[in-house]
Amino acid sequence: MRVTVxxxxLNEAGNIRRLIGEVPKSIMLPVNIEAQISVLVVDNGSTDETAAKAQASGAFVVSEPRRGYGYxxxxxxAAANKAEVLIFMDGDGSFxxxxxxxxxxxxxxxxxxLVLGSRTGQIESGAMPPHQQFGNRLVSGLMRLLYRIPxxxxxxYRAIQxxxxxxxxxxxxxxxxxxxxMVKAARHGAQIVEVPVxxxxxxSGQSKVGGTLRGTLLATYYILGVTLRYGFGTSPSVRDNPKF
Ligand SMILES: Nc1nc2c(ncn2[C@@H]2O[C@H](COP(=O)(O)OP(=O)(O)OP(=O)(O)O)[C@@H](O)[C@H]2O)c(=O)[nH]1
Ligand SMILES: [Mg+2]
Incomplete structure (x- = not known):
């Protein structure tokens, strides 16, 4: 199985080397399938040494100057076109x-x-502020209700074909x-499984979402908006916001 992480x-120069170093190159899965794992770092307009450090650590690096987690x-x-399975992982060492x-x-x-890593395993104290815990519970509750996914x-932190x-x-x-x-995979009838992580x-470095008021408000707006909009069946078009 060819896997790309x-x-x-965005400005993760203090974390990226150590994180890449922790990714195993190949693993044997219980069903006797070997996973070969490569790492792809998408540099989202960093102003620090993120890209150079990622490259020096053996990762493949692509640049996406349009600011935004989704971009x-x-x-x-698009770049991981040889992979059968993709894993998404934050660049700050939190997973x-x-x-x-x-x-x-x-x-x-x-x-x-689609396998979702639910943060219900070992949680380091202070890793998830109360407002983030509340938001997660609220939105996942809505998803259970509107999309019938567990x-x-x-x-x-997740893996998807x-x-x-x-x-x-x-x-x-x-x-x-x-x-x-998540909501489109649910609508698509995909097999969705959660595992605790x-x-x-x-x-090190600065928070872009959960640790800032601006990030929290924007994330809440978009996350709730998507959950409700797709839940009630309106068809989307490309949504971006040049400021983020
Ligand atoms: N929000 C945001 N994150 C980005 C962007 N581009 C890349 N990222 C990465 O997305 C990941 C999640 O962002 P974090 O700042 O860790 O958000 P968070 O986990 O809510 O905040 P922390 O509590 O500080 O960990 C990190 O790896 C960022 O570097 C972007 O344009 N916006
Ligand atoms: Mg983080």
């Missing part, structure tokens, strides 16, 4: 690459095409991207 990164992820999907096998096992066993978290992702015609190019993937505080 896509890391969208960065979408550029990664543990040692848990990659947990995300891949259900896909290898043909039990899932989810408990928005799960930025590339073919499924391409068929979803992703439109949200900022904070709404991960939510759009750990969550740590970012190793």
């Amino acid at each position: 896509i890391i969208p990164a 960065a992820c979408a550029a990664g999907v 543990d690459p040692a848990e990659i096998p947990l995300l891949l096992a259900p896909i290898a066993a043909n039990q899932a095409t 989810v408990t978290d928005l799960a930025p 590339r073919e499924l992702l391409l068929s979803l015609n992703m439109c949200e190019m900022t904070f709404g991207w991960p939510t759009e993937m 750990a969550y740590r505080k970012r190793w």
